[in-house]
Amino acid sequence: MATLVSSGMRDGLREHRRKLTRPRQAILEIIAAADHHLTPAEIHKRARKKYPHLGLVTVYRTLDLLTEYGYVQRVHFSDGCHSYIATGQGHAHHLVCSNCGRAEEFEDCDLAPLIASLQRKTGYEINVHMLELMGRCPDCSSRSPRGVTQIRRTVPPRNHK
Amino acid sequence: MATLVSSGMRDGLREHRRKLTRPRQAILEIIAAADHHLTPAEIHKRARKKYPHLGLVTVYRTLDLLTEYGYVQRVHFSDGCHSYIATGQGHAHHLVCSNCGRAEEFEDCDLAPLIASLQRKTGYEINVHMLELMGRCPDCSSRSPRGVTQIRRTVPPRNHK
DNA sequence: TGCTAGTTGAAAAACTTTTTCAATTAGAAT
DNA sequence: ATTCTAATTGAAAAAGTTTTTCAACTAGCA
Known part of the structure; x- marks a missing residue:
């Protein structure tokens, strides 16, 4: 499962000359495994358990990237905050x-x-x-x-x- | 026109034991006169011309109030920022x-x-x-x-x- | 005219998100 | 394997928006 995530993502990223790094894997795995939408802060907190070095900045950058390439989707809230959820087909x-x-x-x-x-x-x-x-x-x-x-x-x- | 705004609003506010203050009048007039949505910062800037004392905090508070009572509507943007626009019928x-x-x-x-x-x-x-x-x-x-x-x-x- | 609850403004706090930049690392080439 | 290089990272700081606090002020009613 984690393997699927990684291999699918590696190919996608390669097309754009982007790298599949440990932080990115950790972040996508967290989102893919979640049963509901997560805020950047929550994703950061969870992903740190697997990759303690991870900075919140990287979470934001990675979420932008994953959103752009369609791996995750942004959910908008009326207070202006965002959450993220894995993309279905x-x-x-x-x-x-x-x-x-x-x-x-x-x-x-x-x-x-x-x-x-x-x-x-x-x-x-x-x-x-x-x-x-x-x-x-x-x-x-x-x-x-x-x-x-x-x-x-x-x-x-x-x-x- | 400004009179209409004020008198309509005075009645509405009275029902909720709220006061019709100069700042509130100034803010609603700006929004009602605008031909498109305005951000809190823009509303603040414009309303200051009529009421130079006006603080941005009051703009936020007033927008909450006006939104709650239905005089204005929030417009959501995907970057999480908000704008406001007068409510039609x-x-x-x-x-x-x-x-x-x-x-x-x-x-x-x-x-x-x-x-x-x-x-x-x-x-x-x-x-x-x-x-x-x-x-x-x-x-x-x-x-x-x-x-x-x-x-x-x-x-x-x-x-x- | 006075009273009082509601309102205001300034400053500071609280948050989310972005920018900067030196150090690090994945991936391709050797 | 080793090297090279562009992409990536993390920490700190900046940039923004929105909220909280609190003493001073004021609209609306008696």
Whole structure:
């Protein structure tokens, strides 16, 4: 598994004359192994366990690189902070559980009709979109139907700043 | 016009036992008069011309308040920065021109079918969404069809940070 | 006119993200 | 294996935005 990550990534990086370093491996492995989105700080903390030397700056740089090459995706939050999540195949958006942080991916094309209709109505050439959806996942919904008791919170509730 | 802004706002604020102060008037007037989204820093700069004492902290606090009560809306950018724009009637999203910053509003209900379909597919109770669309508006498109020459740029090109 | 809760501004703090730069290292060539 | 070189790293500092603190101030009501 770690091998898959590494070999797939090595090839991808080679095409761009980029190197597969231990820090980069550590970071991608953390993200690939996570079951939900992670902040740069959290990624740093986790990756340090495997590679204690790792600096936060490298995490940021690596996340930029991985995002650019499509290995991970940025998740935007309304407070302006970002989290990162491994990329599935060809998907582009996430529906994140506001309680446990679990994320479902959905396809870009679900948004296509809306964009097409708006382009027609407004005359804009729409080329960038950012969509984030949040809500309670089925598990969290059934565990606390009133939204009061929160049984397993795996995501920092508030400012992950 | 300024009167309309003030009187409408005074009533709204009174309901919440909030005061209509000079700083708040100045800030809302700036946003209402603008033809496109403004960053807190830009709002601060402009509002200072009318009310030189104004501190940036007050701008942030006022923007939170105005957003909460629905007088303005936050526009999210992928770099994590925010801009603010006056709220139209019942609209909820914006399509922002990446060249000149002009913004079109479109209705929340345009997004409803997508959300309904995702709720059905995933079982999530979706209660928060954030959608930002960007592209070239018709004017900017026709002025520089190749996207090379940019004739009137009224928005800071890059990091408004 | 006075009272009081709400508001303000300045300074400092809190954070996230970026820049700089000397030291290090992966990967290709030898 | 060894060498070479461009890419990469980490530490520190800088750059930004946004929040917190707190004493002074003020809008709105009695």
